Amino acid sequence: MSEGIGAAVKRKEDKRFITGSGRYTDDIKLENQAYAAFVRSPHAHANVKSIDKSAAEAMDGVLAVLDGKQLTGDGIGNIICGWAITSKDGSPMNMGAWSALATDKVRYVGDAVVAVIAETQAQAAEAAEAVMVEYEELAVAANIEAAVADGAPQIHDNAPGNVIYDWDIGELADTDSALAGAAHVTEMDITNNRLSPNAMEPRAAITKYDAAEDHYTLYTTSQNPHVARLVLSAFYQVAPEHKLRVIAPDVGGGFGSKIYIYPEEIVCLWAAMKTKRSIKWTADRTEAFLTDAHGRDHVTNAKMGFDADGNIVGFKVATKANFGAYMSLFSSAVPTYLYATLLSGTYNIPNIYCEVLAVYSNTVPVDAYRGAGRPEASYLVERMMETAAREMGKDPAELRRQNFIKEFPHQTPVIMNYDSGDFEGNLNQAMEAADWNGFEARKAESAARGKLRGIGMACYIEACGIAPSAAVGSLGAGVGLWESAEVRVNPVGTIEILTGSHSHGQGHETTFAQVVADRFGVPLDSVQIVHGDTDKVQFGMGTYGSRSGPVGMSAIVKALDKVEAKVKKIGAHLLEEPEENIVIEEGTVKATGTNKALGWHEIGLAAYTAHNLPPDMEPGLKEGAFYDPLNFTFPMGCFICEVEVDPDTGKTEILKFVASDDFGVIINPMIVEGQVHGGIAQGVGQALLEEVVYDENGQQLSASYMDYTMPRADDVPSYDVLHHNTKCTTNPLGIKGCGEAGAIGSPPAVINAITNAIGNNDLSMPATPSKVWAALGAAKIAAE
Amino acid sequence: MATVSMTVNGKVVAEVVEDRTLLVDYIREHLRLTGTHVGCDTSQCGACVVHVNGKAVKSCTMLAAAADGAEVTTIEGVANGDLHPMQKAFNDNHGLQCGFCTPGMIMSGIDMVNRYKAEGKTLDEAAIRAELEGNICRCTGYHNIVKSISQAAGEM
Numbered sequence: 001m002s003e004g005i006g007a008a009v010k011r012k013e014d015k016r017f018i019t020g021s022g023r024y025t026d027d028i029k030l031e032n033q034a035y036a037a038f039v040r041s042p043h044a045h046a047n048v049k050s051i052d053k054s055a056a057e058a059m060d061g062v063l064a065v066l067d068g069k070q071l072t073g074d075g076i077g078n079i080i081c082g083w084a085i086t087s088k089d090g091s092p093m094n095m096g097a098w099s100a101l102a103t104d105k106v107r108y109v110g111d112a113v114v115a116v117i118a119e120t121q122a123q124a125a126e127a128a129e130a131v132m133v134e135y136e137e138l139a140v141a142a143n144i145e146a147a148v149a150d151g152a153p154q155i156h157d158n159a160p161g162n163v164i165y166d167w168d169i170g171e172l173a174d175t176d177s178a179l180a181g182a183a184h185v186t187e188m189d190i191t192n193n194r195l196s197p198n199a200m201e202p203r204a205a206i207t208k209y210d211a212a213e214d215h216y217t218l219y220t221t222s223q224n225p226h227v228a229r230l231v232l233s234a235f236y237q238v239a240p241e242h243k244l245r246v247i248a249p250d251v252g253g254g255f256g257s258k259i260y261i262y263p264e265e266i267v268c269l270w271a272a273m274k275t276k277r278s279i280k281w282t283a284d285r286t287e288a289f290l291t292d293a294h295g296r297d298h299v300t301n302a303k304m305g306f307d308a309d310g311n312i313v314g315f316k317v318a319t320k321a322n323f324g325a326y327m328s329l330f331s332s333a334v335p336t337y338l339y340a341t342l343l344s345g346t347y348n349i350p351n352i353y354c355e356v357l358a359v360y361s362n363t364v365p366v367d368a369y370r371g372a373g374r375p376e377a378s379y380l381v382e383r384m385m386e387t388a389a390r391e392m393g394k395d396p397a398e399l400r401r402q403n404f405i406k407e408f409p410h411q412t413p414v415i416m417n418y419d420s421g422d423f424e425g426n427l428n429q430a431m432e433a434a435d436w437n438g439f440e441a442r443k444a445e446s447a448a449r450g451k452l453r454g455i456g457m458a459c460y461i462e463a464c465g466i467a468p469s470a471a472v473g474s475l476g477a478g479v480g481l482w483e484s485a486e487v488r489v490n491p492v493g494t495i496e497i498l499t500g501s502h503s504h505g506q507g508h509e510t511t512f513a514q515v516v517a518d519r520f521g522v523p524l525d526s527v528q529i530v531h532g533d534t535d536k537v538q539f540g541m542g543t544y545g546s547r548s549g550p551v552g553m554s555a556i557v558k559a560l561d562k563v564e565a566k567v568k569k570i571g572a573h574l575l576e577e578p579e580e581n582i583v584i585e586e587g588t589v590k591a592t593g594t595n596k597a598l599g600w601h602e603i604g605l606a607a608y609t610a611h612n613l614p615p616d617m618e619p620g621l622k623e624g625a626f627y628d629p630l631n632f633t634f635p636m637g638c639f640i641c642e643v644e645v646d647p648d649t650g651k652t653e654i655l656k657f658v659a660s661d662d663f664g665v666i667i668n669p670m671i672v673e674g675q676v677h678g679g680i681a682q683g684v685g686q687a688l689l690e691e692v693v694y695d696e697n698g699q700q701l702s703a704s705y706m707d708y709t710m711p712r713a714d715d716v717p718s719y720d721v722l723h724h725n726t727k728c729t730t731n732p733l734g735i736k737g738c739g740e741a742g743a744i745g746s747p748p749a750v751i752n753a754i755t756n757a758i759g760n761n762d763l764s765m766p767a768t769p770s771k772v773w774a775a776l777g778a779a780k781i782a783a784e
Numbered sequence: 785m786a787t788v789s790m791t792v793n794g795k796v797v798a799e800v801v802e803d804r805t806l807l808v809d810y811i812r813e814h815l816r817l818t819g820t821h822v823g824c825d826t827s828q829c830g831a832c833v834v835h836v837n838g839k840a841v842k843s844c845t846m847l848a849a850a851a852d853g854a855e856v857t858t859i860e861g862v863a864n865g866d867l868h869p870m871q872k873a874f875n876d877n878h879g880l881q882c883g884f885c886t887p888g889m890i891m892s893g894i895d896m897v898n899r900y901k902a903e904g905k906t907l908d909e910a911a912i913r914a915e916l917e918g919n920i921c922r923c924t925g926y927h928n929i930v931k932s933i934s935q936a937a938g939e940m
Contacts, residue, residue, distance in 0.1 A: 010875055017883025018871040018890060020819015020859035027818035122802070200823045200831060200884040200922050252821075252884030253922050285824040505882030505923045674878045674928060681925030705828035705920070713916035713926040718909070742925075 004518030005733070008670035012524065013509040022250045025204040025219050030278040033206070034063055036268055037124035037281075039114035039131045040290065041106035044362035044698020045138040045153060048104055048113065052132035056116055059130060061123035063275050066115045066267070068101035076100065076270055077236045079261065081327035082478035085165045085336055088355070093165040096156025096360065098326035100236075100263035100270075106135070107155055107325035108362050109698055110290030115267045117275050140362045142698040144299050144322045147361040155325065155360040164323055164358035165332070169340045169414055175353035178314030182305025186388040192376045193765045194297035194322070194692040195685075196708060197369045199504075201252020202283040203292060205265045209272040215243045216272065220265055222248040223258045223502050224542020227479070229534050231261045231329070238269045248532040251504035255682070256368040257292045258504065259544050260329040264291075289703035294692055295369020297322040298335065298376050304384045310394055312403050314351040317343060317380065321358050321366075328367035332358065337415075337475050338373030338463070338545075344412035345381035346423045346459045346636055347403040352413045362698040368544065370682055371740040374462040375747060379765075382458040382748035387761055396752075397436065400459050401427060409729075416463060418634045421662055425724045427459060430638040430660035433720055439642070452645040452776075453655075454757025460745035461636035464737030465550030469628050482628040483547070484539050485555035487516075487563050489621040491608035493601030495522065498530045500540010501552030506739065507671045508548060514667050515553055515733070519560050521586040522600055538624065546737030549667070550633045550728065557732045558625035566621060567603050573614040574598060574606060633728045633736040637661035639680075639749040645757045650773025652688060652754055658720045659745070664728040664736035672738045673721045679742020680719055685711040686743070687750035691766050709766075788848045792817070793861025801848055807841075808832045810848035811858055819859040819887045823920070830919030833888040833895075834858045840895035842918070859887035862894060869939040870894050870932070879932030881923035892919050893933040897940050907937045 003009055016022050053065040079098040086092060102113050114131050118124035139153035146152060147162040155162050179185055201221060208217040216239040222228050225246040233241040251258060268279045283291065300319040307313050321335035340354040371378075385403075389396035404423040411417050431437075439455045446453035466472070469480030486498040497512055513527035530536050543552070567589060572579040575598065577591035584590075590597040598606075603621070606612065610619035642656040659676055666672050689709035693701045702708040727734035747765060754772060755761045760779035763771065788805070789798040792815060799814040811817050811834065822844055823831035832844045835857040862868040870893045873879065880886040896915040900907040907915075912930050921929060 011878065014875040014880060014883075017880055017886050018859075018867070018874050019863065020817070020887050022819070022883050024818075024821070024884065026822075027812075029813075029816070122804075198922055199882070200829060200920065201821070201882065202823065250883065252823075253882040255922070285826065285829075507881070670878045674881060674924060677925035677927040678881060678923045679925070682922070704826050705824050706826050710828075710920050710922070711925075712920065713930065714910075714913040716926055718927050718930070719925065 003524040004514055005665065005667050007514065007668065009510055009514060009524060009668055011507050011510045012513065013507065024201055024250045024252055025206060025221050026282045028206055028219055030206060030208055032278050034117050034119055034275065034277040034279050035121040035124045036271060036279050037116045037128040038112045038264065039116065039128045039133060041102065041109060041111040041113055043106060043135050043137050044109050044140045044142060045155065046106050046135035047138065048102060048106060049134040049136050051114060053114070055132065056127040056130040059123065059127045061119035062116065062127045063119065063277060064117040064271065065131060066271055066274065068099050068103035068113065071101045071267065071270060072099055072103060074270065075237055076266060079263065079326065080235050081332050082329050083333040084476040085167055085332045087165045088168050093332060094159035094163065095327050096159055100266040108364055109700060110364060111325065112263045115271060117271050117279060140698040142362055142694045142696055144320045144359055144361065147359045148320065155362060159360055162360040164327065164360060166357050167336055168353065168355040170353035171351060171413065172353045175314045175316045175351040178351040179303055179305040179316060182313050183308040184306045184392055185303050186384055186391055187303045188384060188387060190300045190302065190380055190383060191764050192296045192298040192379055193686060195295045195369055195690050196289055196692050197255040197257035197292055197295060198710060199253030199255055199257055202285060202288045203258065203262065204282040205268045206278060206280045207268040207272040208278045209276060211276055216269055217245045217247065218265060218269055219247045219249060221251050221258050222246065223251065223254040223504060223544055225502065225532055225534050226500060226540045227542050228261055232266065232269065236266055238266055246534045248502055254504045255370040256295065256372060256544060259542070260293055260367055262291060285705060286703045289700060289708065290364065293328045293367035294324065294364050295366065296376060297366055300380055302380055302384055304388055306388060306392065310392060310399055310402055312347055312349045315343060315349050317354040319354065319356045321356055322361050322363065323358055324361060324363045324365035326365045328365040331365065331367045334368050334373045339377050341415045342374050342377035342461065342463060343381060343414055344416065346405060346461045348405050349413065363694055370679065370743040371462065372545065374740065375744045378458065378460040378462065378744045379748045382460065383751065386456065386752040390761065397427065397431060397457065417631060419631060419729045420726045421634065421636050422724065422726050423459060423636060426636065426638040426660040426662055429722055429724045430640045430658050433660065433722055434640040434642065434656060434658040436640065446644050452647055452757040454645065454753045455640065455642045456749050456752025456756050457638060457640045458745050458748035458752065459638045460741065461634055462741060462744045463632040464546035464635055465629050465633040465731065466545040466547055467629055467632050479541065481541055482626050483541055483551040483555040484624065484626045485559045486538060486622065486624040487556065487559040489563060489604050491604050493604040494526045496528045496530055497556055498537045499552055499556065500537055500542065501548040502532050502543045506543065506548060511667045511671055512553060512556060515556055516560065520584050520600065546739035549735040549737050550731050551627060551629050553733055553735060554731045555625050555627035558627050559623045562623035562625065563621065569614055569617065570603050570606055571598055574612065629731065631730040633664065633730065635661065635663050635736040635738060635741050637741060637745055639745040641749040641753040643753040643757055645754060645772060647776055650769035650776065652767060652772060654684065654717045657717050658722065659742065660722045660724055661738065661741055662725050662736065663723065663738045664725055665734035666723065666725065675738045676721045676742045677719055679740060680746045681711050681716050682743040683746025684716050684750055687747040687765050687767060689715060689766050786849060788852050790851050790854045790856050792856045793858060803849060805848045806844055807846040807848045807851050808843035811843060817858050817860050821884055821887060823884065828920065829885065830888040830892060831885050833891040835891060835895065840892050859890060862890065868894065870936040873932040873936035877928045877932040877935060879924065879928045885919065885921045889919050889921065889929055892916065893936060897937045909934065
């Protein structure tokens with residue numbers, strides 16, 4: 001089946017994007033549309049003393065100037081975090097109030113204070129400049145260390161010492177005793193740099209209010225429109241759920257940042273009701289840096305103990321996680337259940353203990369960004385393994401091989417139960433493709449040119465397909481994490497798949513159709529994917545955590561099972577053959593052992609004319625399903641990076657990057673490889689280029705593309721992407737998910753390669769030329 | 785306010801716009817050609833690239849008034865028939881994911897191929913990567929964009 005599972009089919013959705021016919025939120029213009037602009041705090045921490053709106057209100061085109069007291073006065077609720085984490089001592093997390101417009105205090109530069117609604121975008125922006133907000137500046141905690149220091153400014157009254165929670169997992173006493181008895185202990189302090197997701201399409205919202213129906217519509221840049229509707233309705237009381245339609249049309253990248261509900265969508269919905277106008281807001285890029293949830297920002301101390309043979313005996317981790325000024329929607333889960341549960345990596349580790357201190361600071365809220373917790377875990381584990389190998393004088397590949405988990409299922413000490421994998425297979429494949437054994441000769445060749453060559457690897461594992469609803473519920477999640485699908489076979493036999501997953505670059509319109517084509521042998525072009533509209537799709541939990549394959553497609557498979565059963569019943573009835581003899585092949589319904597057959601369209605027509613259906617069968621051919629995953633899925637792989645460092649400038653060039661991944665069953669290898677390419681580029685960006693930088697006053701110094709280094713085409717190499725797959729055992733298609741792996745495995749591979757090249761392990765991300773040059777200098781001084 | 789007139793995708797247009805109107809806003813808001821995108825405010829990302837008198841220009845960096853009388857081509861106007869070879873190459877090589885940067889990539893790609901051909905230079909992988917300095921993509925890691933432009937360079 002050339003269009004089915006495993007085929008590198010070109011994307012169905014491309015035509016509109018390559019011809020300029022995509023329909024992104026900002027491309028939409030409604031009748032009677034006005035524009036919103038936000039007055040944002042220029043201070044990282046301040047009391048709002050007074051707001052003078054009079055000058056702005058008098059300006060041309062201004063329709064309304066709205067503040068936080070009006071918002072809360074109208075009963076609009078605070079923004080919440082939807083995952084409850086309990087501290088070691090049994091106390092609940094300390095969630096501070098987050099009003100969509102600040103009422104009496106601002107807590108980060110960019111915090112929204114006033115919304116101006118005007119006839120044109122320029123008028124709204126100009127009037128926003130004319131709003132006079134009087135602030136009383138407060139002391140600022142702009143990073144983790146400042147936030148936890150004695151006498152640190154108190155950011156939220158209900159979070160003493162700025163601590164949100166002090167959580168742990170694993171067995172402390174067993175881990176301590178394992179480390180005490182270890183022949184060798186590797187200890188490291190590791191920082192995971194703060195990043196900005198930077199989807200190329202800035203966030204946007206257009207809202208419409210129909211007063212006669214008391215009905216709201218929100219077009220927005222969302223990865224999960226149903227979750228947006230649920231939260232906007234149930235928690236923020238913006239509109240009742242049945243009176244709110246959320247549409248996420250074409251969305252220009254997400255990477256996590258478009259999961260969350262932000263103040264702007266809330267304010268624009270509320271303002272549409274207040275002004276009786278449709279309202280558009282589109283972020284500019286600096287606004288995106290100042291308001292889109294950031295990622296990472298961990299500071300960690302870790303100790304890994306080994307016995308005399310090099311077997312890991314214990315791993316102890318203490319992490320401080322910066323949450324920014326408010327708790328974003330899924331922020332609490334990221335440094336806990338998406339991080340600490342992956343600390344076993346790909347290794348047999350009998351004892352693990354991890355504690356996580358979550359803290360507020362006067363910075364942009366931090367939440368899930370591509371990988372969400374797993375990149376932080378992978379970076380930590382893989383730098384520890386590399387460092388331990390160097391300290392013990394062992395080959396880093398062999399130390400990993402020796403400690404690999406080789407039998408499945410494998411229960412780690414930190415919740416996760418790995419179902420499948422062949423870690424050595426991926427290691428071997430990557431080492432062969434990278435010509436690992438030929439490295440010394442290449443290094444000598446570089447040295448002859450005065451360059452320093454290094455090679456590094458990382459054997460990541462991550463958890464996707466989040467996740468069994470009962471399991472996440474027991475861990476504090478406020479939602480279930482199933483997915484839904486509906487399969488509509490039309491009377492002419494064409495098929496529409498309504499899915500709760502949302503595509504913002506992943507290619508679902510192609511891959512989901514491939515699953516259907518594979519199942520029934522119908523042409524790919526006869527299958528249409530419908531997503532992103534709460535009025536069309538019944539419900540869905542959206543796309544993040546690489547869940548559209550393992551969870552979203554599984555829901556489609558479940559619905560296809562029901563369609564297939566009904567088709568076979570209709571076929572058996574019409575062909576007058578026993579149901580067990582009916583098969584569906586190449587778009588034809590056949591009775592085996594006979595020459596009797598019906599075209600696919602004939603079944604559709606029979607179902608809808610209902611002239612001759614089996615007794616008691618309902619007309620129509622439409623089935624829905626909800627799929628709740630049985631377990632996380634565990635993509636894993638081995639990445640090898642080879643670099644050359646110029647000792648005169650400290651500049652790193654990536655010469656080769658090999659990825660060998662285990663994604664289980666692959667629907668479309670072209671699309672999967674594209675996901676890996678993009679993930680690696682983001683990981684290389686984190687390793688070499690990217691960092692959100694704050695000064696001590698909480699001013700973001702990196703809030704434009706002039707200051708924040710996005711990877712460009714000449715910063716990254718071409719990638720060698722390989723697969724060595726083992727089937728996932730816990731979902732019907734055997735899929736593990738591929739969306740985040742590249743970003744998870746690549747940072748440690750890059751840094752391990754650079755530290756190998758320069759002979760100094762004391763290097764933090766991003767490994768800019770100046771940092772690498774300084775590390776080289778330090779290594780030289782140490783050697784003298 | 786002033787009347788600004790130009791030829792866009794072969795069609796003569798005239799719009800009364802504020803003097804400060806950027807070319808990208810003229811194209812998106814006045815002509816409603818929304819294939820040209822805005823991804824930043826500092827002329828870095830290249831999502832807004834169009835051709836003005838045959839040369840690639842970041843339309844967020846040019847006033848509409850400065851393009852008065854010019855020949856402008858946007859992503860909507862590059863195909864002569866079904867698809868331009870550059871558009872087809874992006875589909876053939878999976879050179880796009882979310883599609884937001886894609887119009888700018890295609891417009892820059894066409895421009896670089898035309899320039900290299902005119903100058904008789906070879907557009908190899910290193911040259912394509914260097915030429916893409918003004919276009920940012922967050923999805924593809926550039927691998928397949930480079931392949932796409934390379935394919936189109938052989939076909940244009």
